Amino acid sequence: MKTQQLQRRITRREAVIGVVGQGYVGLSLAASAAVEGMTVRAVDVDTDRIQQLAAGSNVVPGVDDALFANAVEAGRLFFGTDAAALADCDVVVICVPTPVVEHRPDLRFIEDAGRAVAGHLRRDSLVVLESTTYPGTTEQVLRPLLEAHGLRAGRDFLLAYSPERIDPGNVKYGLRNTPRVVGGIDEPSSQTAGMFYDQLVDEVEVLSSCRAAEMAKLLENTFRMVNIALVNELATLCSEQQIDVWEVIRAAATKPFGFMPFYPGPGVGGHCIPLDPTYLAWQSRRDTGRPFRLVETAQDINAHMPTYVTSRVIEALSDHGKAVKGANILALGVTYKPDVGDLRESAAIEVLARLVSKGAKVTFHDPFVTEIREHGLSLRGSSLSRTSLAAADIVLLLTPHSTYDVDMVAEHAKLLFDARNATNGSRRPTVVTL
Ligand SMILES: NC(=O)c1ccc[n+]([C@@H]2O[C@H](COP(=O)([O-])OP(=O)(O)OC[C@H]3O[C@@H](n4cnc5c(N)ncnc54)[C@H](O)[C@@H]3O)[C@@H](O)[C@H]2O)c1
Structure with a gap:
């Protein structure tokens, strides 16, 4: 040759x-x-x-x-x-x-x-x-x-x-x-x-070898998915124990070695991180007959997050004297991560679908998305203004695009559920953080 x-x-x-x-x-x-x-x-x-x-x-x-x-x-x-x-x-x-x-x-x-x-x-x-x-x-x-x-x-x-x-x-x-x-x-x-x-x-x-390069890619994305599952599970425990998980992660991240921060959220989205580890899990079962236990457990934890976030939203409404049925909910950011226009595997969509199924009246704003037609939803994007914020019984900050003025949102929302700690430890009584 x-x-x-x-x-x-x-x-x-x-x-x-x-x-x-x-x-x-x-x-x-x-x-x-x-x-x-x-x-x-x-x-x-x-x-x-x-x-x-x-x-x-x-x-x-x-x-x-x-x-x-x-x-x-x-x-x-x-x-x-x-x-x-x-x-x-x-x-x-x-x-x-x-x-x-x-x-x-x-x-x-x-x-x-x-x-x-x-x-x-x-x-x-x-x-x-x-x-x-x-x-x-x-x-x-x-x-x-x-x-x-x-x-x-x-x-x-x-x-x-x-x-x-x-x-x-x-x-x-x-x-x-x-x-x-x-x-x-x-x-x-x-x-x-x-x-x-x-x-x-x-x-x-x-x-x-090709195989080593193929495996390296799966390791990178599996590493990310598993670590997100770890903090997602920690977030649920911290909430029950009235510990601020964001403060905990911030503290752990001050260690200059042996720790890398990952953050909880409504789930894992995009078409890489949620899917790539499946290749590993599938191959393990096919070739060894054994499950890749860590991957499957982590996928389970992440898959539960939209349900968990939904239950926290319902709880926040109820703590403020409002039932989810008939509540006006405005969701901000529905793509799978900030500043991209990609809805694939976005956990935000599942959260909205769950709230709609509970009888909530859901609208959304996203600078990248004009309508949502999946998960049985048919929603058109609405405007974001002081009036629309104040009109909602609860505002959900699901994907904090960098164009969002988070202080303005927190100031005008009657109640804000912040799924990403975009308000960064806000002490406002009207802000509930994941
Ligand atoms: N998008 C990312 O961020 C990203 C990052 C890392 C790895 N990857 C991986 O890279 C690969 C490609 O991802 P993508 O996001 O570009 O996909 P994509 O879906 O955006 O684009 C794939 C393109 O391939 C075309 N195509 C399908 N079959 C074809 C064929 N037989 N001949 C010619 N064209 C064909 C499709 O029409 C489409 O335009 C996937 O394996 C993905 O997992 C994607």
């Missing part, structure tokens, strides 16, 4: 890059590679999306507008729906969804993408999988599909895995300054994939 030739093309930025899947992950990568001087063939099966991207419209939420504009301006980013465009690519990166369906990984999109890439795979090229998945996927699921037309991984082309670790809405850490983890099926695959990401990312950690 002409590995050195490929490596030279990569480091000279002469390599042609194919990116399969133009969602948040794929488009961010494609645009970055184009800005760095590489020619990029960006492929997606979604015709509408491709037409809009090709027309210069950044239709993928979360992808930086300036990055997209610069990539288009560079004139090296080509969009299409036909995988045949990959035929002249030196490097092909697969960034397709990996959903969890009924507690099982659904690798359909990786399989479809693998078959499409295989039909146009070039000898002496590199294929990288970026989608989040369980260890073994690259070698056991993707590799045989890529080899279907006679080329052999390790002999005719290189194969690696590199998880995307991007954190939507994070203004400090983006694609360039978030270190990359890369692992290949063999040494040349690992090294060459490392060289590719070196062109785009400040720091690259090259591992010995």
Whole structure:
């Protein structure tokens, strides 16, 4: 195999890059590679999306507008729906969804993408999988599909895995300054994939195998999910014991070593942290017959949080002489985390659905969301003003977007349930904190 030739093309930025899947992950990568001087063939099966991207419209939420504009301006980013465009690519990166369906990984999109890439795979090229998945996927699921037309991984082309670790809405850490983890099926695959990401990312950690890189991604997100479950459970205990859990976490975080703060909330949302650990739990049961106990317990605790928050809201209303049935409730922030427009797996939605089922009259405000049509809800966003705050029997601060003037909210709400301690230890008698 002409590995050195490929490596030279990569480091000279002469390599042609194919990116399969133009969602948040794929488009961010494609645009970055184009800005760095590489020619990029960006492929997606979604015709509408491709037409809009090709027309210069950044239709993928979360992808930086300036990055997209610069990539288009560079004139090296080509969009299409036909995988045949990959035929002249030196490097092909697969960034397709990996959903969890009924507690099982659904690798359909990786399989479809693998078959499409295989039909146009070039000898002496590199294929990288970026989608989040369980260890073994690259070698056991993707590799045989890529080899279907006679080329052999390790002999005719290189194969690696590199998880995307991007954190939507994070203004400090983006694609360039978030270190990359890369692992290949063999040494040349690992090294060459490392060289590719070196062109785009400040720091690259090259591992010995695809499986280690796949597992590293699951460890990161499982670590986060389990620690959130820990503070969620602690929050329920602290509430019963009249201890301020936020003060407790603040105190523990003063320890300069061995502790990292996580914060309680209405649940765990987004499409990564709640779902990725499921891959681990599923694989453990499939391959060892044993449950991954910590993951399953943590998922259980987090899944209970919307119910718990609902019960605390009902209790707060009742303490102020009001029944939940017929109560006017205004919820502020319904996306899964502040400053992103993503409703996927948002625990706030479940809280609202539970309150509606108890007979509450629920309205919401969110700068990113105009309507909610899920969980049996059909709600249109309402305005946020002193009048709307004062009109509600209780205001719920579920996702504290940075544009919210929390002091103003606390001042004008008759009663405020603050699920995220946005009021930061407010002593107002009308503020109840999770
Ligand atoms: N979004 C994130 O913050 C994030 C962060 C880290 C990792 N990830 C992981 O990266 C992967 C991609 O995530 P995303 O958020 O970009 O997904 P997404 O759903 O936003 O986009 C995926 C795109 O792939 C396209 N697609 C599906 N099948 C295809 C095929 N066979 N050929 C070509 N295109 C195809 C879809 O049309 C869609 O446009 C997932 O595994 C996800 O878990 C996402």
